[in-house]
Each structure stands twice: as C-alpha cells, then as structure tokens.
Ligand SMILES: [Zn+2]
C-alpha cells in the first residue's frame with residue numbers, strides 16, 4: 332500500500348509493535364500532504380514519537396479500534412503531547428475506558444490513565460487523513476464497540492482484534508461474544524471482497540480472501 336501513485340492519494344505507513352502484547356500500533360499518512368494519524372497507541376509512547384519524527388509527518392488525530400488496554404494505554408499521554416483528538420471506537424466500549432488504569436496495573440503498565448475519547452464512531456461514519464478516506468464498520472464481538480477502518484480506494488482495512496491471520500479475536504473477556512464476532516466477520520468483513528488486504532492488532536496482516544478460504548474459524552474447522 333506504500334507509494335501507490337495513481338489517481339488516488341498515496342499512503343505511507345509504519346507499524347510500531349508496542350506493549351508486552353506486541354500490539355501493532357500504526358502510523359499512517361498521506362504521502363502528498365504529510366498529514367498522519369496514529370492508530371491504537373497502546374503504550375511505549377516514546378517509540379511512537381520516534382517513529383513520527385523519523386517519518387517526518389504531522390499527526391492530526393489518534394484513531395482507536397477498541398478499548399482494550401494494549402490498544403489505548405498510551406492514547407491519553409500521546410493526546411496530551413501532540414494536542415490532538417482521540418477518535419473512536421464505538422460508544423459501546425465506553426465501560427473499557429474506565430478500566431484502563433485497573434488493566435494497566437494488572438499488566439504492570441506504568442503511567443496509563445482512564446480517559447474518554449473526544450468522538451465516538453458509528454457504523455457508516457467516515458474519517459479522513461489528508462486524501463485518505465476510511466469508512467467505519469461497527470464489528471462487535473471481541474469487544475462491544477470494536478470498529479474497523481476501511482479504505483475502499485486502497486482496498487485496505489485496519490481490523491483491530493476482530494480478525495487475524497489464521498485466527499479471530501478472543502472472546503473470553505467481559506462483554507465479548509464469539510457468535511457475535513463471527514457474525515460481524517461474515518456480514519461486514521467478508522463482503523468487502525477477497526482482494527482487500529488488512530492489518531490487525533497483533534501479528535502479520537492478511538487478506539479477506541486468504542482468511543475466507545483458510546481461516547479455521549471461518550471454514551468451520553475450528
Ligand atoms: Zn482487544
């Protein structure tokens with residue numbers, strides 16, 4: 332997805348694995364305007380700020396896929412440092428933002444704070460950075476308020492912890508539902524098309540087609 336130069340905005344991106352959960356924090360930008368967003372700054376804020384400096388981009392917002400600690404632990408600190416808004420996830424994850432400190436203590440993450448995003452997202456909303464436009468898909472199951480950011484022009488999605496290469500999100504936390512998760516994947520992600528590539532919250536990315544054909548949770552073999 333890097334350096335595509337057609338009749339559409341070109342995107343640049345780097346993945347910064349953060350926290351003991353090796354969560355894929357993503358710095359994403361428009362190559363023309365250098366406007367950028369940070370998706371899921373779970374922690375290790377100095378590493379994220381280094382990546383921003385190295386990419387020489389101007390971060391305008393923080394986007395969140397869902398409210399779990401490994402995705403939001405560094406968001407309040409980064410918001411204060413960059414003076415930007417935190418956008419997403421869906422309001423059904425609101426309860427998780429009151430548990431950030433508690434979860435951080437459980438996993439030995441220092442300096443994390445409870446906070447409230449500046450704006451919640453709904454199914455059908457659209458968010459943009461420079462000329463890159465992302466449609467919001469509300470995909471509950473892994474958490475009630477999980478959202479997916481989908482860029483139709485780039486055939487690219489950031490799916491958070493909804494879907495992984497060869498697996499799906501955990502559903503053993505409060506508010507999770509495996510049945511609902513599979514429903515979200517089959518009714519909202521699979522219809523995006525086999526040629527849509529995705530980045531997820533942990534591990535390597537994949538494509539919708541690859542997962543439709545081989546993911547044991549979707550082929551009925553799990
Ligand atoms: Zn999660």
Ligand SMILES: [Zn+2]
Pocket residue numbers: 352354399401402492532533
């Ligand atoms: Zn995660």
